[in-house]
Structure formats: C-alpha cells, structure tokens
C-alpha cells in the first residue's frame with residue numbers, strides 16, 4: 380500500500396489497514412457484532428432527537444470509497460441530540476456501505492447476521508471542537524447514526540439518492556445536491572444500541588459515539604443495485620472496478636459494553 384491509499388481489495392483491504400493505521404488493532408474499533416441479549420438496557424438512555432428541518436445539503440460525491448452527501452455545518456441548523464449525547468452534534472455528511480449482488484454489505488451485524496447495506500449519518504461536536512477534522516480525531520468528537528438497509532419493497536424516497544448516482548459514477552466526481560433532508564430515510568422507530576467505537580475506514584480514529592438504530596429501512600433490490608453502478612476508480616483510469624463490498628467486518632469488542640434504549 381503506497382502512501383495512505385487504502386481500499387477494500389485483497390491487497391489494500393481491511394486486513395491490511397493496520398500497516399499504515401496501527402489503531403486498527405486498538406481497543407475501541409468499529410464496526411462490531413451486536414448481541415441484543417448481552418446489551419444492557421439503560422433506562423437513563425433517553426430518545427434520540429433529530430432536528431434536521433433546517434438542514435442544508437450541498438453536494439453528492441464519489442470519494443473512491445463510498446457515495447457521500449455533504450451538508451452545510453457552519454451553524455447548528457441540523458443536529459442530533461439526546462440519547463447518550465451530552466451536547467448537540469452537527470450533521471456533516473451521510474454515506475453508505477453495501478455488498479455485492481445478493482450478498483450482504485452492512486458493517487455492524489446483529490447476532491452474526493448482516494444486512495444488505497448500512498447508512499451512516501455523521502455528526503460532530505461543535506460545542507467542544509472548532510472543526511470537523513479536530514472532532515474526528517478526538518475521543519467522542521463524532522456521533523454516527525447507523526441505519527440498516529434491508530431488501531424488500533421500494534423505498535419511496537431513496538430514489539432521490541439513487542437517481543443522482545449516475546452523475547457521480549467515478550472517483551472524484553461531485554455534483555450539486557440541494558434540498559435533501561435525510562429525515563425521509565429514517566425508519567419509524569429510533570430505538571437503538573449505543574457503544575463507544577471508531578471510524579470504520581482509515582484513519583480509524585477512536586472518536587465515535589455509535590448509535591445503531593434497531594429497525595432497518597426497507598429498500599428494493601433494484602434501488603440497491605444502483606449503488607453498484609458506481610466505481611472505485613477515476614474516469615481517467617483504464618480499469619473500472621465496480622464499487623461494492625465497501626464494508627469493514629466486525630471488530631473485537633475488547634470488553635466494551637453495548638447499551639440499549641428501550
């Protein structure tokens with residue numbers, strides 16, 4: 380792996396990340412396998428509160444690892460709070476992880492079972508930190524809301540994302556993506572598990588308070604298939620490597636406690 384290039388292939392994938400990112404073998408790495416019966420129900424864990432009504436999406440991009448929708452985060456216009464969080468955390472971006480045709484692609488698993496895909500809504504603590512980068516490299520600077528995607532009926536709003544994917548087929552492509560509110564992607568119940576973990580891609584900083592929602596969102600196989608029309612590679616490169624299986628497998632719990640809201 381020259382430089383800090385990393386990927387999901389045989390030579391640059393998750394099993395090789397610890398070469399350039401030794402924290403990969405740390406004590407609070409993500410994702411994990413969640414065992415609901417071993418999670419501690421904590422009555423002090425209040426509900427997650429999302430104030431996304433004034434959120435401002437900016438663009439959608441292919442960063443060579445996933446498809447990312449970025450938000451304006453210069454003020455507290457879209458925040459997550461409550462649950463395990465002591466402060467409001469600002470929405471910065473969301474992105475997805477998915478599998479290949481028919482196989483699974485979520486990062487967190489539940490009793491060893493994985494879902495077809497996983498949506499991550501990434502937020503940062505702008506009360507304690509000045510920039511996202513600073514928050515992302517400091518313990519508990521980030522709060523990531525994880526939502527599982529399960530295949531079934533078509534999702535009535537996901538087409539807003541999948542219809543735009545053809546504009547960001549290649550690594551490095553960015554297109555305007557205004558007026559999208561991710562609240563439309565959330566399942567009806569926000570009951571969750573929460574634990575202290577890390578970024579699931581390099582630099583793998585151990586800076587994340589994970590909030591994994593129990594109820595999956597349902598999307599169609601056809602909608603999911605559109606994510607696989609993206610490629611990891613740039614337009615100028617000759618090979619076209621289909622973007623799929625961009626997930627890290629579960630990491631050791633190393634004594635951590637997973638708590639459960641009701």
Ligand SMILES: CCCCCCc1ccc(S(N)(=O)=O)cc1
Pocket residue numbers: 499501512513515516523577578579580581582
């Ligand atoms: C100092 C810069 C850090 C950029 C961190 C970018 C990033 C955000 C979220 C996730 S994920 N999959 O854990 O939600 C992975 C990576």
Ligand SMILES: [Zn+2]
Pocket residue numbers: 474475476499579
């Ligand atoms: Zn992610």
